[in-house]
Each structure stands twice: as C-alpha cells, then as structure tokens.
Amino acid sequence: MEHRRIETPKIGVFICHCGINIGGVIKVPEVVQYAKKLPNVVYAEENLYTCSSEGLSKIKEGIQEHHLDRVIVASCTPRTHESLFRATCTEVGLNKYLFEMANIRDQCSWVHMKDPEAATEKAKDLVRMAVAKASLLHPQEETEIDVIPSALVVGGGIAGITTALCLANQGFSVYIVEKEAKMGGMLRYLHKLYPTMRNASEVLNQLVNEAKASKNIEILTSSVVKEVKGFIGNFEVAIQKGDEKTVNFEVGTIIVATGATDFEPVGMYGYKKFDNVITQLQLEQLLKKGRLQNLKRVVMIQCVGSRQEGRSYCSRICCMTALKNSKLIRESYPDANIHIFYRDLQTYGQEYEKYYREVQEKGVKFIKYLPEKPPEVSLGENGKLNVNVYHSLINKQIEISADLVVLSTPLIQHEDAKELSQKLKVPLGPSGFFLEAHVKLRPVDFATDGVFVCGSAHWPADVGESISQAYGAASRASIPMSLKRLHTEALNALVDEEICSGCGLCELTCPFAAIRIEETKKGRKAKVIAASCKGCGACGAGCPQMAISMQHFTDEQLLAQIAALAEVKS
Amino acid sequence: MKFNPKILGFLCNWCSYAGADLAGISRIQYPPNLRIIRVMCTGRIDPVLPLEALANGADGVIIMGCHPGDCHYMTGNYEAERKIKMLKKLIAPLGLAERLHVEWVSASEGARFAEVVENFTNQIKVLGPSPLRQEKLDLSKWEGIQAAKEAVEDFRLRALVARERKIIEEGNVYGEEISQEEFDRKMDDALTAEYIRNRIYLILEKEPTSIKQLSKRLNLSSKHVLDHVVLLRRRGLVTVDKIEDMTPIYSVLKR
Ligand SMILES: Cc1cc2nc3c(=O)[nH]c(=O)nc-3n(C[C@H](O)[C@H](O)[C@H](O)COP(=O)(O)OP(=O)(O)OC[C@H]3O[C@@H](n4cnc5c(N)ncnc54)[C@H](O)[C@@H]3O)c2cc1C
Ligand code: SF4
Ligand code: SF4
Ligand code: FES
Numbered sequence: 001m002e003h004r005r006i007e008t009p010k011i012g013v014f015i016c017h018c019g020i021n022i023g024g025v026i027k028v029p030e031v032v033q034y035a036k037k038l039p040n041v042v043y044a045e046e047n048l049y050t051c052s053s054e055g056l057s058k059i060k061e062g063i064q065e066h067h068l069d070r071v072i073v074a075s076c077t078p079r080t081h082e083s084l085f086r087a088t089c090t091e092v093g094l095n096k097y098l099f100e101m102a103n104i105r106d107q108c109s110w111v112h113m114k115d116p117e118a119a120t121e122k123a124k125d126l127v128r129m130a131v132a133k134a135s136l137l138h139p140q141e142e143t144e145i146d147v148i149p150s151a152l153v154v155g156g157g158i159a160g161i162t163t164a165l166c167l168a169n170q171g172f173s174v175y176i177v178e179k180e181a182k183m184g185g186m187l188r189y190l191h192k193l194y195p196t197m198r199n200a201s202e203v204l205n206q207l208v209n210e211a212k213a214s215k216n217i218e219i220l221t222s223s224v225v226k227e228v229k230g231f232i233g234n235f236e237v238a239i240q241k242g243d244e245k246t247v248n249f250e251v252g253t254i255i256v257a258t259g260a261t262d263f264e265p266v267g268m269y270g271y272k273k274f275d276n277v278i279t280q281l282q283l284e285q286l287l288k289k290g291r292l293q294n295l296k297r298v299v300m301i302q303c304v305g306s307r308q309e310g311r312s313y314c315s316r317i318c319c320m321t322a323l324k325n326s327k328l329i330r331e332s333y334p335d336a337n338i339h340i341f342y343r344d345l346q347t348y349g350q351e352y353e354k355y356y357r358e359v360q361e362k363g364v365k366f367i368k369y370l371p372e373k374p375p376e377v378s379l380g381e382n383g384k385l386n387v388n389v390y391h392s393l394i395n396k397q398i399e400i401s402a403d404l405v406v407l408s409t410p411l412i413q414h415e416d417a418k419e420l421s422q423k424l425k426v427p428l429g430p431s432g433f434f435l436e437a438h439v440k441l442r443p444v445d446f447a448t449d450g451v452f453v454c455g456s457a458h459w460p461a462d463v464g465e466s467i468s469q470a471y472g473a474a475s476r477a478s479i480p481m482s483l484k485r486l487h488t489e490a491l492n493a494l495v496d497e498e499i500c501s502g503c504g505l506c507e508l509t510c511p512f513a514a515i516r517i518e519e520t521k522k523g524r525k526a527k528v529i530a531a532s533c534k535g536c537g538a539c540g541a542g543c544p545q546m547a548i549s550m551q552h553f554t555d556e557q558l559l560a561q562i563a564a565l566a567e568v569k570s
Numbered sequence: 571m572k573f574n575p576k577i578l579g580f581l582c583n584w585c586s587y588a589g590a591d592l593a594g595i596s597r598i599q600y601p602p603n604l605r606i607i608r609v610m611c612t613g614r615i616d617p618v619l620p621l622e623a624l625a626n627g628a629d630g631v632i633i634m635g636c637h638p639g640d641c642h643y644m645t646g647n648y649e650a651e652r653k654i655k656m657l658k659k660l661i662a663p664l665g666l667a668e669r670l671h672v673e674w675v676s677a678s679e680g681a682r683f684a685e686v687v688e689n690f691t692n693q694i695k696v697l698g699p700s701p702l703r704q705e706k707l708d709l710s711k712w713e714g715i716q717a718a719k720e721a722v723e724d725f726r727l728r729a730l731v732a733r734e735r736k737i738i739e740e741g742n743v744y745g746e747e748i749s750q751e752e753f754d755r756k757m758d759d760a761l762t763a764e765y766i767r768n769r770i771y772l773i774l775e776k777e778p779t780s781i782k783q784l785s786k787r788l789n790l791s792s793k794h795v796l797d798h799v800v801l802l803r804r805r806g807l808v809t810v811d812k813i814e815d816m817t818p819i820y821s822v823l824k825r
Contacts, residue, residue, distance in 0.1 A: 077587075077591045077594075078608070079583070079587065079588060079591060103591075103606070105594065106590065106591040106593075106594030106595065107590050107591070107593075107594055107606055108602075110594035110595070110597055111593055111594050111597070111598060111599055111600055111602075111684070112599065112600075112602040113597070113599060114599060115602055118602035119602060121602075122602050122605070125605055126605065126606075129605065129607070418678065421677075421678055422637075422640055422676065422678075425584055425585070425636075425640070425642060425677065426677065427588055427589075427592055427676075427677040427678045428678045429592075429595070429596075430596045430680070430681075435592070435595075435678075447588060447677075448584075491610060503725065503729070505728060505729055505732040508732050508733065509649065509732050511643055511644040511645045511646075512643070534642075534643055535610055536610060536611040536613050536614065536642075536643035536646050537609065537610055537611060537613055537614025537646075538611070538613035538614065538643065538645070538646050538649050540614065540616065541613060541614050541615055541616040541617075541649070541653070542616075542649070542728050542731065542732045543728075544723065544724065544725040544728040544729070546723070550610075550614060553609055553610060553614060555616065555618075555619075558607060558609070558619055559619070559622060561607050562578065562607070562619065562622050562623045562626055562628075563626060565576060565578050565605055565623065565626055565627075565628060566626040566627050566704070
C-alpha cells in the first residue's frame with residue numbers, strides 16, 4: 001500500500017462563504033491563503049455562493065484559465081451538492097471523478113459556531129485532506145443501468161393520489177400503498193376546504209375515482225411497506241397487505257406521501273375534561289354532519305401544542321383553518337359571537353390575506369395572547385365554559401364565556417414515520433417530518449437517489465401546496481424513468497489479476513455475489529461482475545493480497561487523507 | 571498546554587455521514603476535534619486503515635456506520651464490527667484499545683451524532699495524548715503498531731475474520747459446530763501469535779538478534795520465542811545469520 005503519484009496534478013480550490021453560513025464563522029480568506037500553499041494546488045479563490053451560476057462560472061473559468069485537472073470545492077455536503085459541481089466540471093471537459101469536496105459547512109461552521117478559531121483550523125485540515133485525496137484521483141468511466149419505469153407511492157392522501165395520477169398519465173405504472181382501509185387521508189375527515197370552500201369530499205372523490213379508473217395505477221389498501229432493497233432504477237419492494245402474503249414488485253422510483261396526523265391536546269385547556277372543548281378536526285366533522293345547534297359563543301385558541309418547547313414549529317394550516325371554520329359558523333349562525341385567541345396570524349400570501357380581511361369584516365374578533373400568559377378554560381356555574389385571557393393589546397385580563405372552545409392543534413408526524421424512514425434510508429428532520437435533500441435546490445428530493453417526498457409528510461402543508469409538491473415530485477421521479485437508462489457511479493471493485501492469489505476470501509465476503517473466482521490461464525483469479533457490484537468495498541477491505549482497489553476510494557487515497565491528518569495542529 | 575485531541579472518523583455515506591450533516595442542519599454544537607473521511611460503507615474499512623491513523627498520531631479513531639440491519643449493503647457494518655473487535659484485541663497490549671471505537675448512527679440521528687462525538691472526544695481527553703504522536707513518540711509502541719499492521723495484512727487473520735460468520739453459523743470444514751466463545755479464543759490465539767511473529771520479524775529486520783535477546787525485548791520465554799522463530803524459518807521469512815559463541819543469531823530473509 002505505498003503512495004503512488006502518476007503525474008503532477010494541478011488542483012484548483014474554491015472556498016465558499018455560503019453567504020454568512022460559512023463566512024460568518026470561518027475566516028475564509030485565511031483558508032484560501034492556506035490552500036494556495038498546499039502541494040499541487042495551483043489556484044485558490046473564495047466565492048460568496050459557489051453553487052450560484054456565478055460561482056459555477058468561476059469554476060469553469062478556473063479550469064480553463066489555469067488548466068486545472070483536479071477541482072475541490074470547500075463548502076457544504078457532497079450529499080446535496082456534489083452532483084451539481086461534478087456536472088459543472090463535466091461541462092468544460094473535466095471528468096467528474098476528478099472533483100472532490102470538503103464539507104466545511106454542515107460538519108464545520110454550523111457545528112462550531114461559538115469557536116471560529118477552531119472552526120477555521122478545522123476547515124484548513126479538511127481542505128488539506130481533500131487536496132491529499134484529490135492528488136490521487138483518477139478519471140473514471142461509468143456503466144449504464146436500466147430504470148424500471150414504475151413507481152411506488154407510499155400514502156394515498158391527496159398528495160399521493162395526485163402524484164400517482166400525474167405519473168400514470170405519462171404512461172408509468174404506479175403502485176399506491178395506503179395503510180388505511182380507505183384512500184383519501186386527512187381529507188376524508190374535513191368539511192370544506194379553504195380558500196375555495198369546495199367540499200373536501202367532492203375534491204377527494206373525483207381524484208380517488210380517477211385513480212381507481214386508471215389502468216396504470218394499482219391500489220393496495222390496508223398495506224404497508226415491509227422491506228425495500230436496491231437503488232434508484234431497481235428498487236425491490238415487499239408490501240405487507242393485512243395478514244395476507246407479502247406482495248413483491250420492482251420499481252424505479254419511490255415517492256413518500258404519507259401525510260401527517262393531528263396532535264391530540266390531552267390535558268390542555270380542559271380537553272377531554274369538558275365535553276365542549278374540541279379540536280378543529282372534531283369541529284370539521286360536526287360541521288360536516290350538521291350536528292352543531294344553537295351556537296352563541298365560540299372561542300378558538302391557536303397554537304395549541306405548537307411553537308413551544310418540544311414542538312417548536314408553526315403548523316401553517318391552523319390559522320387558515322380557524323378562519324375558515326369561524327366563517328362557516330358565522331354563515332350558519334349569523335349572531336354567533338366568535339373570538340379567536342392567537343399568538344401571530346399566519347395568513348400568508350395574497351389570497352389568504354384577503355380571506356382574513358373578509359373574516360374580520362364578518363365580525364369575528366381577534367385577541368392576541370402571550371405564550372407566557374396563555375388562556376385558561378374553566379367550567380362556570382351555569383354549565384358554560386369561561387375563558388380567561390390576558391389581552392396583550394389592551395393590557396388587561398378579560399373573561400369570555402363560551403358554549404364551545406375549539407383548539408387549533410398542529411399536524412405532527414405519524415409514529416411509524418421513523419420506521420418507514422429507516423426502511424427507505426431517508427432522514428427525518430428535527431421535528432420528525434421527512435427531510436428533503438435541500439430546502440431550496442432540491443425541495444422534493446431526498447438525498448438518496450430515486451426517492452422523493454410531497455405533501456404534509458414533508459411539512460404541514462395545505463391542499464394547494466400538497467398538490468404543487470405532488471406535481472413536483474412526479475416530475476422529478478419521471479426524469480430517470482423517461483431516460484430509461486442511468487449511469488451508475490463508477491465505484492466498483494477492480495481486481496489486479498497480477499496480484500490476486502485466487503484465495504476466494506472476497507467471494508466469501510461479497511453480500512451481492514458480485515465477485516467470484518474463475519479459472520484463468522494464469523490460474524484461479526477473482527472476477528468482478530460489474531453490473532452487480534455496488535461498490536461497498538467489503539471485498540477490498542479483506543483481500544490479503546491488497547489486490548482489490550475500490551474506484552474513487554482507493555487505499556492510496558484513504559491513506560493520503562490519513563497522512564494529511566498527521567499535520568493537524570494541536 | 572491544553573490537550574486538543576486529533577480524532578479521525580471514518581463515516582459511511584448513507585447513514586452516519588448523513589447524520590453528521592443533520593447535526594449541522596440542526597445547528598447542534600459539538601467539539602471541533604473530529605476530522606471525517608467519507609467512505610461508502612464501513613465494510614470498506616480495511617483494518618490497516620485505523621491502525622495507520624493511530625500510527626500517524628491520531629489520538630482517537632471512530633468508525634460510524636448504519637445501525638445493524640440498516641447497512642445500505644446489508645452486511646458491511648457487521649464486517650466492520652468484526653474487524654474492529656479484532657483490532658481492539660490486537661492493540662490492547664499497547665494500551666490503545668480505548669482509542670478505537672465503533673458507533674452506529676442513522677441519517678436521522680443528528681443529535682445522537684453530536685452526542686457520540688462529544689462523548690468520544692471526552693474519553694480521549696481523559697486518556698491524554700497518544701503515545702504515537704510525533705512530538706514524543708514511544709518507540710516500543712510504534713514498533714508494536716507496525717507489527718499490528720503487518721499482522722492484519724496477514725492472510726490467516728483475514729481469512730479468520732472473513733470466515734467468522736460462516737464458521738460460527740455453519741461449523742468448520744469438518745462440520746463441527748463452533749461457538750462464538752471458542753471462535754473468539756481461536757481468534758485471540760491467532761492474533762497474539764501473528765502479532766508476536768511480526769514483532770520478531772520487525773526487530774530482526776533492524777538487526778540480527780539472538781533468541782535470548784529477543785525474549786528479553788519481548789518479555790516472553792525463550793521457548794515461546796523459539797517456537798515462533800522456528801515457524802518464521804519454515805515460512806522462509808527468517809534465517810540464521812551467523813553463530814556467535816555457539817548461539818545462533820537470526821536475521822530476516824526479504825519477504
Ligand atoms: C383540521 C384540519 C383542517 C384542514 N383544513 C384545510 C383546508 O381547509 N384547506 C386546505 O387546503 N387544507 C386543509 N388542511 C390540510 C390538509 O388536510 C392537508 O393539506 C392534506 O391532508 C395533505 O395531504 P397529504 O396527502 O399530504 O396527507 P394526508 O391527507 O395525511 O394523507 C396521507 C395518507 O398516507 C397514509 N399513510 C400514512 N403513513 C403511511 C404508511 N407508513 N404507509 C402507508 N400509508 C401511510 C395515511 O393513512 C393517509 O391516507 C386541514 C388539516 C386539518 C388537520
Ligand atoms: S481476496 Fe484478493 S487475493 Fe483473494 S481471490 Fe479475492 S482478489 Fe484474489
Ligand atoms: S465492492 Fe462490495 S459489491 Fe462490489 S464486489 Fe466487492 S463486496 Fe461485492
Ligand atoms: S452503508 Fe452504512 S455501514 Fe454500510
């Protein structure tokens with residue numbers, strides 16, 4: 001395992017400020033100066049945003065002007081940005097395997113914010129290690145694989161159905177896996193939908209019927225994902241349908257559309273203690289079934305269980321839901337007195353702001369409360385509820401009596417989301433929702449290729465947003481499926497037959513039966529089956545002759561990174 | 571001067587590297603001592619690599635991969651676990667075992683990632699600087715780690731590790747069942763033997779030496795050392811250089 005250098009590389013290093021994300025902590029100019037002095041580095045510069053079109057042009061110019069044959073970007077994580085930078089290199093004729101990244105944001109500036117000195121030193125080390133590896137990179141050719149033109153949609157709510165229809169209409173076959181006995185998700189329980197005020201059931205039924213009628217869609221209800229194996233283009237899926245036998249099929253892409261569930265505010269504001277304290281979701285059903293009578297005084301409390309310790313996010317749909325339902329109540333009971341207790345009203349966008357004005361004009365009253373002085377609900381002597389609140393705008397404690405108290409609770413993730421996320425090898429964010437690859441650049445992709453997300457599985461979203469995301473996810477998923485073929489990364493095991501002794505340990509180790517011993521003219525030798533090899537490296541890590549090298553993660557490259565560590569200041 | 575540990579991490583691309591990113595996205599702060607090398611899977615970790623990191627003066631080496639059952643390549647993390655187990659035994663006599671650590675961290679465990687890094691960093695702080703740091707290199711430990719490196723490159727050890735699961739699950743070539751304990755004992759014996767042989771070889775490589783001197787340097791009985799030397803001779807690695815005062819002096823034959 002000796003270090004081997006083939007030619008003298010010309011490395012260019014581009015160090016990103018990422019606005020203030022990196023530049024606000026790490027002294028980027030210092031890192032640039034440092035990089036310039038590293039072996040084989042012929043060029044280094046800093047960029048405000050290396051991933052912007054301007055930043056990408058700078059890389060291309062750098063390659064051309066300085067004849068760079070290796071490029072390093074020190075910025076965010078290769079999991080989200082490597083493909084973009086690699087594509088940029090390819091545009092000007094540099095093989096994408098001659099590109100390397102140093103993660104100085106996610107694994108440095110963001111996690112050492114209080115120690116800029118140490119973060120700057122660490123960034124230098126990471127750049128030095130990247131340079132050490134880059135010096136030993138080789139250009140690689142990729143092999144192609146077929147993409148199975150069908151998709152798995154997990155979740156049969158409005159988002160899942162929409163994305164499935166979108167793909168089915170393009171000719172792809174789609175499986176929808178829904179864990180409940182019925183399709184439809186949250187919309188099955190809702191009354192009317194803001195802002196159009198169409199019946200939720202109408203909107204839903206139309207789509208469900210379309211999906212059922214589509215010859216390209218197969219619907220599996222009362223079913224959950226049992227196992228997922230494989231990679232983009234060739235996922236092997238096992239579905240558990242009730243107690244029946246598992247159903248197995250192969251798909252090219254997977255879309256997560258599992259939605260969310262609503263938070264039950266047990267123990268808050270007299271919920272479950274007093275009959276007439278209910279949630280918005282329960283109110284929807286009462287309105288739907290026409291079960292509300294003689295409503296005189298209604299209080300709605302916003303942000304119940306959200307924007308607080310443990311559930312710090314805004315659930316985004318509850319303000320509009322409260323407005324919608326108070327509007328509906330006022331329309332049926334014009335003299336009903338409605339108070340909405342809020343912390344901040346999130347009625348973003350042109351349409352929702354207009355809606356808010358309308359509801360105000362309809363006479364619904366708004367009272368701003370402070371999170372440190374939340375309202376209190378108690379039972380009065382007349383059997384009515386009393387709501388006590390500190391009115392923060394008039395600076396006074398007030399009491400309002402109510403026949404009905406409605407709690408606006410947030411959407412939260414399903415308990416089984418974690419299990420699904422593990423099966424699909426995709427992450428959940430800090431609030432428990434499915435986490436996209438990049439908020440702005442890849443909002444419906446997961447970092448794992450071929451898996452996408454839409455609807456309230458990703459974040460509390462209303463129907464309009466869920467549908468836009470569903471279109472987005474369908475369009476992203478259709479790209480590899482339309483191309484039909486994909487390049488697989490050149491990360492295979494390569495056997496040096498001169499050194500291989502034919503011992504067979506690699507064959508024993510490979511979990512994919514991708515390497516096997518064959519009789520050759522030179523004796524027994526290991527052969528890699530390129531299409532089956534996934535590049536895990538297990539065979540290489542065990543070969544006693546060091547006869548196996550892993551493309552793009554060779555022993556020499558890893559050893560060079562390790563050796564670069566020896567120079568870490570301490 | 572305050573001790574600022576150098577820690578090297580080998581993280582698998584699919585779970586732990588993603589977990590590290592998530593710690594970043596969630597802005598969870600942790601000590602800045604870790605330098606990460608990304609590999610596709612922990613199964614990629616040739617046992618030589620962590621040893622090389624220690625030999626290069628890393629105060630600690632941490633390997634992080636997917637939870638059991640979650641490896642993107644099915645069994646890579648089990649492979650890694652077995653190899654690290656072997657490595658820890660091998661370097662225990664050098665007092666380095668606690669500087670090597672494996673953890674499973676998933677893509678959704680940003681907070682746990684930070685916690686693991688913090689705990690390991692603290693553990694290394696307690697242990698103090700590695701005796702293999704360049705500034706004050708402990709020569710005998712350095713020789714020891716070189717011998718350990720040679721040992722893990724050896725076919726016999728690699729074959730044992732590669733076959734561990736099969737041997738335990740399916741029995742040895744004679745169809746006899748072997749328990750994990752029995753296997754561990756065999757592995758321990760093989761480890762110690764390979765390690766000592768490599769130390770002998772490395773000493774002889776530097777200068778021709780007698781059995782008596784060897785046994786003194788290695789703190790082992792002459793009989794024990796002789797057994798190993800005999801085996802090394804049979805393997806064609808060691809030869810008698812000359813006879814001094816009726817005592818054979820051994821030296822190496824180039825490998
Ligand atoms: C009280 C209330 C009022 C609302 N009012 C409005 C409104 O007026 N206007 C508006 O635009 N929006 C409204 N919304 C928001 C609306 O409900 C969501 O936008 C919508 O439901 C999101 O659709 P979805 O398909 O993403 O998720 P969901 O509707 O939650 O559907 C997800 C589906 O996935 C299934 N599933 C979950 N986990 C799994 C699994 N592991 N395997 C298989 N299947 C699984 C579920 O059973 C469900 O059928 C309201 C929400 C609430 C709570
Ligand atoms: S483990 Fe190495 S030496 Fe043995 S057969 Fe495989 S490639 Fe050849
Ligand atoms: S790299 Fe992994 S998948 Fe490829 S041959 Fe080696 S063990 Fe098998
Ligand atoms: S992919 Fe994470 S340990 Fe194998």
